[in-house]
Amino acid sequence: MTGADFTGCSLRGCVADGLKFVSASVQDCDLSGSRFKKPVFAKSSLRRANCSNIVWGASDARLGSTATDADSASFMDCYAGFACFNQARIAGYFFNTTFHDSEFLYANLSDSHIAGNGVGTRVSFAGCDLTRADFSRCRISGTSFSNATLDGTNFSDCDVGASVRGLDQIS
Template sequence: MYQYIDQTYEEVDFSSSDRREGELQHCTFTRCRFRGTSFEEINTIGCRFIDCDFRGALLNASIHTESAFMNCIFTSANLFVAKFVGCKMTGSDFSGAQMDGITLVKGDWSYTNLRNQHLAKQDLRGIRFHETDLSGTSLEKADMREADLTRAQLSRAKLSGADFRGAILDGVDLKSLDLKGAKMDAVHAVQLLRSFGAKVDER
């Protein structure tokens, strides 16, 4: 097992290298390439990855605590049973990534591309999904309580059994969604009625 602490890397190509079972603490990677890199069971703590390329990387069973992955590309990466705790993922692209069994605890996933992902039955409470693309994503029976979904894209998302109580849904096109079986609160009911042009008396 290796350990990097307080290291800084810029435009370094780590592609196809074996970085399994290591620990990174408070390191910064800017515009680095990790294409096809083996990161299984890696542990990152307070690290920053900025504009990095993780295409095809293997991050199975990796754990990330209060790290930031900003504007990173995870296309076709394997994140099976990976765990992200309090991480900032803004602007990152997860197109075609394997995310089955992933664990997300709090954190900021705003402006990310999570289109067509499988997040059914996930505990997503309190996560910030501001303007996140969740189009076609499976959120069946997901716990979305207190999540911030302001202007998130949810077209064609599977929402049966999802719990949105306390979630912020401002700017979401509610009338275009299939909300059958989803749990909503009174605030959402008013928003939904107004989206259809109803005048609601909230007295």
């Protein structure tokens, strides 16, 4: 769906396999409750999208499968500022994607790979509310958590690499 415009649309509860949003606008879109296997978001905008209670690239009994790396969601060079990912389950690869000031309350991103290129461009969770979010077993590098709310956020068994900012606030 290269160049598609879903601005303001409702894809609430949509179930799909292999969707590719390339240079697409998914701004202000209601994606809540959607179940996507292998979704790709590349150079796309999810600004202010409602992605609450989604399952993307992760196992879901309703899809009749368990996730593998090949099923992962991919976010590459995307902008998802001010979006809502509350209670979302995303297993995937995040590269040079900005989520600043978004909500991830009780979201589960465990087993994901989160990486910026380390040369000014990075994955950003700056200013996000990550209360009780689960980042366990993630590989994280080139990522900013600056000014994020990290109350009860789980980073257990993470492989934290170079250029990660903002995790020093975790006790």
